[in-house]
Amino acid sequence: MQRSTLLNLHLKLSFMTNPKISRLIKSLESKLETLELDGAKVLSISKKTQTSLQTNPGEPASSPKDALIQFKNEVNQCVKCGELAKSRHSVVFGAGNAKAKLVFVGEAPGHDEDEQGLPFVGSAGQLLTKMIEAMGMSRKDVFICNVLKCRPPQNRNPNPEEIINCSPYLWRQLDLIQPKIICALGKFAAQTLLSSTQTISQLRGNVHDCRGFKLICTFHPAYLLRNPTDKRKAWDDLKKVKAELEKSV
């Protein structure tokens, strides 16, 4: 189904008072947008990919995108963190370009992300989109994910056991995508990726080595919404990311 058809359907139903239908259509629109963003042709995943996912999940994938889709399928089944697996609506694997040169890593999905199964779709996500656009890129150029793939109840902080459970998925994502640079958004992502206990203020400002990947830390967009005066520092960090990307061409 085309996005325009969904949009028309949404408009036709907008005067109706069924919030469940409206939410479902919004979520479908958003999922279609993400499929478009990562370069997939909407509803046209190749038969070869579908067959390999359905019949031979262990078989090597033929492209980074296939490998990522195959891996997403595996992570979707994960129940390593009992509490999170019980309370989640979705596993939020991540979204974007499977061959991205730049990967953003945040902390964990929030309410909107859990509902829609997509990363950074709430107000912090809108700010992240603006930050990416300010760098002269769009969300379809980058890959966006989190350390935890499931929402902690009431948006509590991830606990150490959950980070240990989920971080192998993040490492595998990075190995599959092979970005030129990683941008860690906030304390949890920065500390996990760098195995550090330093604060985000101590970690930002430098280009770090993260298992062979270059990594730059900046503030989480949710923090920036609460502390807009630090947006200037975040912009300095993004300029560093951009400069490193330009060097890598």
Ligand code: SF4
């Ligand atoms: S947070 Fe990660 S490790 Fe824990 S249940 Fe979700 S996908 Fe599995």
